[in-house]
Amino acid sequence: MRYRNIAGLFVVAIVVALPATAQQTDGRNARAAPAEMSVATAKALNLAIEAVGKQRYEEVAAAIAPLESSHLSPYERSRLEQIRFNLAFAKGEQDEGRAHLEAAIAAGGLSTQEREQARYQIAQSYLAEQRWQDGAARLEQWFASVQNPNSAAYYLLGVAYYQMGDHDRALVPAQRAVDLSDTPQESWTSMLVALRLERHEYRDAARLLQQLIVLVPAKKTYWLQLSACYGQLEDYRGALAVMQLAFDAGLLTEETEIRRYADLLLFNDLPYRGARVLEDAIDRQAVGLVDAAVYEKLADCWIAAREFERAVAPLQRAAELSVSGDPLVRLAEVHAERDDWPAAEGALRRALAKGALSDAAHAKVLLASITPQRAGVAVERQRVSE
Numbered sequence: 001m002r003y004r005n006i007a008g009l010f011v012v013a014i015v016v017a018l019p020a021t022a023q024q025t026d027g028r029n030a031r032a033a034p035a036e037m038s039v040a041t042a043k044a045l046n047l048a049i050e051a052v053g054k055q056r057y058e059e060v061a062a063a064i065a066p067l068e069s070s071h072l073s074p075y076e077r078s079r080l081e082q083i084r085f086n087l088a089f090a091k092g093e094q095d096e097g098r099a100h101l102e103a104a105i106a107a108g109g110l111s112t113q114e115r116e117q118a119r120y121q122i123a124q125s126y127l128a129e130q131r132w133q134d135g136a137a138r139l140e141q142w143f144a145s146v147q148n149p150n151s152a153a154y155y156l157l158g159v160a161y162y163q164m165g166d167h168d169r170a171l172v173p174a175q176r177a178v179d180l181s182d183t184p185q186e187s188w189t190s191m192l193v194a195l196r197l198e199r200h201e202y203r204d205a206a207r208l209l210q211q212l213i214v215l216v217p218a219k220k221t222y223w224l225q226l227s228a229c230y231g232q233l234e235d236y237r238g239a240l241a242v243m244q245l246a247f248d249a250g251l252l253t254e255e256t257e258i259r260r261y262a263d264l265l266l267f268n269d270l271p272y273r274g275a276r277v278l279e280d281a282i283d284r285q286a287v288g289l290v291d292a293a294v295y296e297k298l299a300d301c302w303i304a305a306r307e308f309e310r311a312v313a314p315l316q317r318a319a320e321l322s323v324s325g326d327p328l329v330r331l332a333e334v335h336a337e338r339d340d341w342p343a344a345e346g347a348l349r350r351a352l353a354k355g356a357l358s359d360a361a362h363a364k365v366l367l368a369s370i371t372p373q374r375a376g377v378a379v380e381r382q383r384v385s386e
Helices: 039-053 057-067 074-090 094-106 112-128 132-145 151-163 167-180 186-198 202-215 220-232 236-248 255-267 271-283 292-304 308-321 326-337 341-354 360-385
Strands: none
Touching (some): 039 057, 039 074, 057 074, 074 112, 112 132, 132 151, 151 167, 151 186, 167 186, 186 220, 220 255, 236 255, 255 271, 292 308, 308 326
């Protein structure tokens, strides 16, 4: 997760009123000015502010140059330092800019609200540079001095701790950001989901993922994560329901996703549907055609559905693709269910010849039990023919 700066975030809004003696005589737009603001200083500052708004930074520097050596009041000094802050940040000189904003606070000419906003902007500027530790420290100071911190500030603090790898400290501000938000925001909620999943708090994560799916229904990741959460909670029907909805919406396009969906169908006693899903995926080449495991899974679905005839072809294909003789052993078992003993014996002999079996002893025992069955069939056929 990466903190993204917002364009224009650090431009300080500065308003300087002219003293009464320099205001319009007709009284329109008249504003009471601080007593400590001189006419010359007010004019210079307002010229600089106008140039800041137009991004004419050379004019800004020229406008404030006469004030550098002037004896300024606290109010005048704070406004001048605010302008210097904007000028420094426009040049990409972040450390210098922060120093000017600190000086604006120290000068004593800002209101309480302006001081808190300045401290908040200092913290934001550190985060924009990915100086997470400095940003977190400044935000913590800001939180200690304000009565009602906003949800965005909690989110930024959570981001800072998250990026520092201190996920335990990130959890509380991340949760607070979501709780205070009137409408859920994707980036805020997804960070909180990541924190909950990391702590194995699957029930809380599931509730958040439900909100994200409502907010961004086309984002596949949230569907997969929600299904996985239900799986961790051993709610396998819920896990399947989520995957079914995602599948119906056309979101499951990757091989691993389709396999997981088929696994859930099989686990929830819906093997026939699982087989149809896999067959369709193979036809569309949505799963790897060179993967023996896909065909074995398809065969497992048909076997569970008691469709033994339909399990033969995928097991034969799996046997062709596999370096092991295991698919041939499975094929022999299917032939045995079909009472096709010659085919079962043939599959087992090929399996033993191919080798690399996970359980060679089982294959030999099965062959030993099938051979008499085949012999009995042969005797019976001979008797019938006579």
